[in-house]
Amino acid sequence: MANSTDFKLLYEKYQEDGIKQGVSIVKYCQMNGVVYSHFERWYKKYRAGAVLPVEIVYSDGPTDEKANGSSSPGPDKDSLSVLSVTRVNIVFSNGLEVSRHNLSYRYLCEMIEKLEVLC
Numbered sequence: 452m453a454n455s456t457d458f459k460l461l462y463e464k465y466q467e468d469g470i471k472q473g474v475s476i477v478k479y480c481q482m483n484g485v486v487y488s489h490f491e492r493w494y495k496k497y498r499a500g501a502v503l504p505v506e507i508v509y510s511d512g513p514t515d516e517k518a519n520g521s522s523s524p525g526p527d528k529d530s531l532s533v534l535s536v537t538r539v540n541i542v543f544s545n546g547l548e549v550s551r552h553n554l555s556y557r558y559l560c561e562m563i564e565k566l567e568v569l570c
Contacts, residue, residue, distance in 0.1 A: 453485055458493040461485055475546030491545065541566065 453461070461483060469479040480487040534556040541549040551562065 453489065455493060455497065458485075458490055459497075461490065462494070475548075477546045 461480070464483075465474075465476055465479045469476065474482070476490075477487050480490050536554040536556065536559050537552065539549075539551045539554060539559065539562075543549075549562075549566065551559075554562070
């Protein structure tokens with residue numbers, strides 16, 4: 452049976468290799484001879500609550516505060532009602548992927564509220 456150090460190394464290796472190859476964490480555990488339910492228990496106990504970075508790219512590319520002289524990057528509050536999100540990909544720790552295209556800002560907010568229940 453694997454210990455916490457083994458699971459940590461497996462997770463780091465998955466972050467480096469598995470994600471780039473498009474392999475789910477479940478499949479990656481199977482490929483490395485690790486029982487996924489044991490890994491999942493470790494992950495929920497020790498990695499739960501980890502904050503992951505989010506990158507927001509607007510249709511005209513990422514904004515640079517210094518270049519355009521604006522103090523707030525991105526669209527203003529008035530334009531949020533017409534803002535369209537081209538693509539959203541969410542990958543959960545259990546390998547579940549949610550992918551949506553061409554969402555309105557309002558629908559994106561509703562989708563996130565519904566997905567919060569899973570977290």
